[in-house]
Amino acid sequence: MTDIVTRQTRSRMMAAIKSKNTRPEIALRRQLFALGFRYRLHPKNLPGRPDLVLPRYRAAIFVHGCFWHAHDCRDFRWPKSNRAFWERKLRRNVALDEATSRRLKEQGWRVLIVWECAIRHAKPGDLERLGSEVAAWLRSNRSSAQFNSESHRVDELTVDHQQPGRAAHSATCEPSRPESQLGTAADRD
Numbered sequence: 320m321t322d323i324v325t326r327q328t329r330s331r332m333m334a335a336i337k338s339k340n341t342r343p344e345i346a347l348r349r350q351l352f353a354l355g356f357r358y359r360l361h362p363k364n365l366p367g368r369p370d371l372v373l374p375r376y377r378a379a380i381f382v383h384g385c386f387w388h389a390h391d392c393r394d395f396r397w398p399k400s401n402r403a404f405w406e407r408k409l410r411r412n413v414a415l416d417e418a419t420s421r422r423l424k425e426q427g428w429r430v431l432i433v434w435e436c437a438i439r440h441a442k443p444g445d446l447e448r449l450g451s452e453v454a455a456w457l458r459s460n461r462s463s464a465q466f467n468s469e470s471h472r473v474d475e476l477t478v479d480h481q482q483p484g485r486a487a488h489s490a491t492c493e494p495s496r497p498e499s500q501l502g503t504a505a506d507r508d
């Protein structure tokens with residue numbers, strides 16, 4: 320029997336195991352630190368161990384890798400082999416994100432998703448902009464949001480997770496996603 324994943328995907332899996340303190344995470348921390356924000360990292364007592372937590376602002380921030388969290392962006396591509404395996408796996412990740420976000424909100428936290436692509440493809444000035452956008456969100460009383468590479472802004476998450484008739488794990492990260500990205504629309508959105 321052959322190995323279930325290719326070498327390429329295997330190394331991607333291994334890389335993901337050590338997913339704390341990634342370069343994008345550190346870039347975001349630097350920006351916030353420079354703006355005077357102080358935070359806790361990966362607190363064990365909170366659902367999903369958010370990458371950054373700012374208790375004073377009731378804010379939990381996740382820096383999401385585009386592959387592992389199936390971001391609808393140019394960095395995300397389905398692996399060529401074992402499509403069914405990856406669909407299952409990544410859908411499960413998305414469902415977990417959803418559950419984590421819901422639990423945090425139930426505990427009175429606001430949740431911000433910063434997508435890695437927004438940091439990885441940052442041009443001069445983009446990181447500063449990220450910092451000030453996130454700072455503005457922190458100081459606001461806006462609820463859950465995401466920072467995307469497309470808009471370079473903190474945008475509201477418009478999907479209501481608990482809307483009746485929706486699948487239990489409706490989209491956390493993207494309000495709309497083409498069907499081709501993640502199987503049937505009902506599973507995602």
Ligand SMILES: [Zn+2]
Binds near residue numbers: 390391392435437
């Ligand atoms: Zn992305």
